[in-house]
Amino acid sequence: MRKARIATASLLTFALTFGSMLSAAFGAVPKDAEKHWASATLTKWTESGLLKGYEDGTVKPDAAVTRGEFAALLNRAFELKEEAADAAFADLPKSNWAYHDIAVALKAGYIQGNGNGGAAPNAKTTREEAAVMVAKALQWKGDAGADPISFKDAAQISEWSQGAISELAAANVVKGDMQGNFRPKASITRAEAVVLLDAALGLKNAAKVFDQAGEYGSDDRTQTIAGDVVISASGVTLTNMVIAGNLTIAKEVGDGDVTLKKVTVKGTTNVNGGGANSVHVEDSVLLRIIVDKPSGTVRIVAISATTVQDVIVNSAVKLEESNTTDSGFTNVELSKALPKDSGVELVGQFEDVRVLAANIQINVPSGSIGNLSVAEGADNSTINLSKEAQVLKLVLDSVAKLIGEGKIENATVNEGAKGSSFETKPNAVDGSGKDTGSTPTGSTSPGGSNPPGTTDPGTPSPGNGNNECTENCADATLHSLSVASSVYMELEQRDGGNLLLGTGYSPDVMSYSVAIPADFTESDVTLSVSSAVYSSVRYTVQTDDGNYSWGSLENGATEFSVRLQPHHDLHVYLYVYSADGVRSKQYQVHFYYERSLQEAFRLRNAGNGPEVTVYQLETGSLEKGDRVTITVPAADTTLGSEISVTETVYYPNASFNLDDWGRGNHFSPSSLQGALHVVVERAGQTVMDGDYQYDLTPITVIENQAGLSVELLTKEELLEEDATSNSESRHSFQLRINLNKETADPSLRNAQYIEIKSTDKYYTDTQPRLWTKEDLKNVQNQFTGMFWPIKLYEGGNEHGFLGYKELYNQYLYVFYYDAQKNPIGYFLYDLNFDYDHVGKDVKLMPSKTRE
Structure with missing residues (x-):
């Protein structure tokens, strides 16, 4: 070595x-x-x-x-x-x-x-x-x-x-x-x-410098580097390392490749070099990436069980998720340092993307963005959403041009963004900068249909009924907002990042949340609002499975009801239109059920592989300032002594290492099922205190593949897809998956949702991965839209993969879930490629022999 x-x-x-x-x-x-x-x-x-x-x-x-x-x-x-x-x-x-x-x-x-x-x-x-x-x-x-x-x-x-x-x-x-x-x-x-x-x-x-091409590290032993690391040569692969300091991929790498496998970087990862097919991050955990390459575009690919919390983009980049089984890229900031006419491409599932740079081109060929915001001063950017892409929530504070056939569920066009254009109209548009009549009608989101009797809120005519406005005609604000239920509920004020500000209604706050108690039973909750006499109020209701409904308050009505179910979130968007038809404002009320300790956390492998038990406890249900203490029993540690981890969190989403690096003591579960004691303190009060019961039991593999159809689209079909796509990336391959419930295994009769994952057959002796209940548990932030699993369609589901230059044969895992999104089981499918079923620029790679 x-x-x-x-x-x-x-x-x-x-x-x-x-x-x-x-x-x-x-x-x-x-x-x-x-x-x-x-x-x-x-x-x-x-x-x-x-x-x-x-x-x-x-x-x-x-x-x-x-x-x-x-x-x-x-x-x-x-x-x-x-x-x-x-x-x-x-x-x-x-x-x-x-x-x-x-x-x-x-x-x-x-x-x-x-x-x-x-x-x-x-x-x-x-x-x-x-x-x-x-x-x-x-x-x-x-x-x-x-x-x-x-x-x-x-x-x-x-x-x-x-x-x-x-x-x-x-x-x-x-x-x-x-x-x-x-x-x-x-x-x-x-x-x-x-x-x-x-x-x-x-x-x-000192910084540890890797300046010669080669593979460093070991598959069966984790190496910890206390300080910084610099990679200054192309062709470097780091395997099974924990870097306590910063990692720099230096400009000397040029347009070459760098690979990180099972690498955890506790500091900042600086990407100053790399090319169009360059930085591969596989089964790794990176807290923060700063992309700042002097010239050209660098491609960063998150593969398999990779987590990248934050990415700050100062130069042209392509961020891509490839068969990710973890959160992949979470938050992305396109900074003001991005040069004019720079290109940024995003492929995958992104939770939050913030655009601060002006005059840039953003391409989203496929995948989803939970929240996409274009900040004040970031004018004249073009955002290209291909038909396989969607944005759940778009907020424009600067003029932008939205092109392509991609879907936008909710768009807010504020005053500074007046003049923005959409090739494909969003399902709902609000904000003082939107054009009159720009909100579409009758849209239905993927994964569901409108409940009977509901209508799109649309854009109201000026005034209220047939009465002519005589006062406060330009007022588009809510004067009051409250909720009433059979149990006590309180409005919680939130900022743009969903951080808690206070309680009750405030005229300066546009976003609210309401906690649904854990023992809540299904019932209606009434929302009461008041606004200027001649203004109009419309609302959209979104369930946590993607269904939408619309309504309005007319003829003097000041309240409406929504149906809440236990253990389900629900989101209400209120649109207030001024009587003169010029101004509008959007308010949000997020009803979220209070997760129990067991629901709030999950245990996941942090990317260091099965040989080394490096786990993290992950959650999406905390508040800024929460103090979390996790105790690992002595019987489940490498040294046989108890580990205690205490951290203060700054965002609802947080991950906690279950290791004592100073002592060399690590969490190593002695059995598939066990417990970690978790205490969460909030503002001096204990809000959670108990054992998190983890379950590493493997998910059932469904051996009977009757009724399952997995097809690869032909090269000709892929070329047809490319011909109608606005993306610069070409299709590498596309899957068409169909399940015939009548002939399928009986356990799948109640399947309602589907999810796919895959692992490369990189080595000739590569074995399929065994998936556990913890792997599939969803603990994402309750204010974020659901990406996986997705609704199972009777006509089949198609999944496209773009931009891959090289492909290994894969193990494909097709997971099915019931109506409550509990995993039923999964099919293991050998996905073997040939040149008749991949894109024209794709190279098929043979599996390697392990040395």
């Missing part, structure tokens, strides 16, 4: 003191260090004025270091300051000078008790103990299988320290003596401690 080059970085200097032991600083070389073997390092630190000695001008370089002293050294060097709240040791009162540093070490995870309830702060630190503490501070796992230990006295090294010493030796952080011995049981001296920390800091602050 290749070793990555360590980039040279200047070392920081830090003050190292032992509390009351050290006195005033002195600037010269310590008199007892002038001829010492560590003189250079001691002098460097002394001359900086940050290393202080004793009153007699010495530093006592050969004096042994206690556990308390070593913790003080390491904490100051690594700038660790936060104490563990529960630090309590029988032999370490809070009045002891070492208490603070031991408590900080406990919080950082590199020191534990001695097994007898004590911290042993005055015990001398051995060299192997120091190595383990440094490795943990660097957040290395310290696996014993890293590299063979070459020290002559390797047999004397304790098993529990072998992994740490092996990794530190490979990185030249620790070295042997003149005889080639490590002396693991010997006490570490002050000079040795300073040299060790100096080398560790150099490693911590």
Whole structure:
């Protein structure tokens, strides 16, 4: 396996003191260090004025270091300051000078008790103990299988320290003596401690650079890199890594390829290089991507179980989801830094896309965008929605041109966007900037039909009935809004990001939510509104399965009812039109049922594969500021000791790592079913407290494939699709899937929804994936439209895939769900391609032999 080059970085200097032991600083070389073997390092630190000695001008370089002293050294060097709240040791009162540093070490995870309830702060630190503490501070796992230990006295090294010493030796952080011995049981001296920390800091602050093409990492072992990583060559593949710092794909990559497989990046991923078929992110977790390539377009593909929370786009890019089994790209911002006439292409399911740049071209050849907003100042952008694309909610604050046959469910055209145009009219349009009569009539959304007796709200005629307006003719605001039910319900004010602002109606707030209690029974809820005397009010009601209905308040009516069902969300959009027909405003009321702890969370593999149990607990039901504590039982951890994770969230959607990287302790479920204790605190009150019962039981594979038809469209049919598409991307392949319930397996008689997933047969021995109940559980934000599963149509469902240049044969998984969207089971189908059933530019790839 290749070793990555360590980039040279200047070392920081830090003050190292032992509390009351050290006195005033002195600037010269310590008199007892002038001829010492560590003189250079001691002098460097002394001359900086940050290393202080004793009153007699010495530093006592050969004096042994206690556990308390070593913790003080390491904490100051690594700038660790936060104490563990529960630090309590029988032999370490809070009045002891070492208490603070031991408590900080406990919080950082590199020191534990001695097994007898004590911290042993005055015990001398051995060299192997120091190595383990440094490795943990660097957040290395310290696996014993890293590299063979070459020290002559390797047999004397304790098993529990072998992994740490092996990794530190490979990185030249620790070295042997003149005889080639490590002396693991010997006490570490002050000079040795300073040299060790100096080398560790150099490693911590240096970036690990991969500047040669090749595959780095291992399929069966996770490597943790404490600092930053730079990829500066094309053809680099990183496998099974956790990067604690930032990842940079440098401009030196040019138009070449980079692949990330089972990689977690805890910092920011900067994409400064790559080409049209370039950055492949497979089974990985990236918190934040910044795209900023000097020239040309870079393509970033999220594959399989990949999660990318935020993408900031500063240069031309194509973001594509390929057979994603996780959330893929969640939030995308097209920043003001995007140059004029830049192109951005989005293929997949995107939760939130914010356009801040002006004069750009956005193409959406297929997939969905939950919320698409064009901000003030982002004028003259063109958004091309192909017929296979849809936008659930569009908000325009700047003039934009919408072309293509794609569907827009709800559009708000504000004053700054007046003059915007739509080739295909949205199902509903509101806002002060819309043209009179631009709202379409009688539309039906995919996945359902209008309930009997409902009508499109349309655009009303000026005035109210036959009465001529005499006052407040330009008023398009709600004067009041309330809800009434058989149980208590309260309006919650929300901002544009669905963050909670307050309660009750406010004339300055346009979006509201109403929590439906968990024990709610099906019944009507009344919404009461008031507006200017001559204004008109229309409303649209959207259910959580995609059905719409419309209505209006006429002849003096001020209220209407909606039917709420337990465990179902419902969304109401209110449109107020001024009497002069010039102005309008839209208000939203989101009824959402309160998720139980069991409904609010799911356990998912974070992309590091079945070999390494790296899991996350995921939710979409929190509020900003919620404090979440998750406790993993000792029996379900790699070290056999309990893990406790506490985090404060900033968005309703959040994921929590179930690991203690400092200690090298990881969640590893001992059985398919188990429990994690979860506590959610909100504004000082506990709102959830209990066990989340996870279930990793595999979903039933339906062996009887009678009634199932899976067809690949022919090359000629794909070319016909391309000829009528506005997308620059061409069809790679398209599936037509049909289920005949009369001849199908009896378990599918009640199937109402369908979902498809796939995995590539990359290797000749690749086996189909086993899907669990947790994999298919949906915990997305209750204010977001549903993407998967989708409604099962009697005439069959078609699924197109665009933009793939290379295709491997695949395992196709066709999931079916009942009316409550509970998984019934799935078909496993061998999807084998040939050139008669793929796009004209697609290359078919043979499976590789695993080395």
